[in-house]
Amino acid sequence: MSVSRILLGLLEPSSQHGYVLRRRYDEWFGTSRPLKSAQVYATLNRLDRDGLISLAGVAAGVGPDRRVYAISEAGVVELDRWLDEPDVPEVTASRKVLFAKVLIALSSGRPAEPMLDRQRQAHLARMRELRVQRQSGDLLGQLDADFEMYHLDADLRWIDGAAARLNRLAALVNAAPDPAAAVPGTHGARQENR
Template identity: 40%
Template sequence: MTTGHVVLGLLARGQQHGYDLKRVHDEHFPAAKPLAFGQVYATLQRLQDKGFVEPVAVQRVDGPDRTVYAMTDAGREELHRWLEAPEDPAPYVANPLAIKVTLTILAAGEDEAAAYLQRQREAHLDRMRHFTKLKTDPASSLHDVLAADYAISHLDADLRWMETALQRVSALTEEITA
């Protein structure tokens, strides 16, 4: 997923300026990393350079001028193409936990690696409690609930991996220190 496609998707609802795009992004994707204003405007410029968006007006609202953008037909085609395409699974699995376990074994030994996994387990459980509280809060939006469900599923998978890693930390130590 690219920021450009996200911006195109947000522009599908109609003309907007960068400030509105950032606000709507942060509102609709509360668990995502917030967009920086500079990122929004740089993305709009790239989309304009590709012919996917065009400036249609300039507004002044209590401050600097704000350029209003609209999606072009080429932008709609690009968004449609991207939305229809399934996301490829990542070709590499980036597991910072596994890297840290291996480096802890190399630097400090098996017992420290096991202790690290226990500390990480507690941190994951704390984060799961946070998301569980968020998703059960009556004031949470459906966006919040869906984001919490996604996060909980990923945290649960990490916890299952940690249990397996704890069972295998001795064998891994033998393998990498032999």
């Protein structure tokens, strides 16, 4: 998630200081990982340096004075570009790890089905948590829960599809030539090191 572009979007309706931006970000996007103050101010400094925001004034507060920022014309152009540009769908690292675990388990002679079953149970447990969150949450919380639940549902379909193909996949993985066999003096090293 682009914190800098989100902060630009939060600044567009009105000038604000970092504390308000951080609170709004955490309220809308930071349920699982709130922003640290240092990250907000470092990001605001970069946006200012890049000409996407500017200092609009200083507001007196209970503690130190607070710098108030406003989005610049260049910032609005950048925000428009970011909003108009579709995100490239990508598989997250955790999903790639699951794929890798299946292949590694099968290539090493371990059963992959119990691992897939455990992963399925973990996904279902998380979906139960999200259902509770969705029922008791506000509209933003419900939308956030839906987003994660739909992705978990896709993962579950993949897990079921992989489980249905484990025998064929094991045959394919184990039919691959052993790279150690091509190196003199290393034939069979894979079996010896197990």
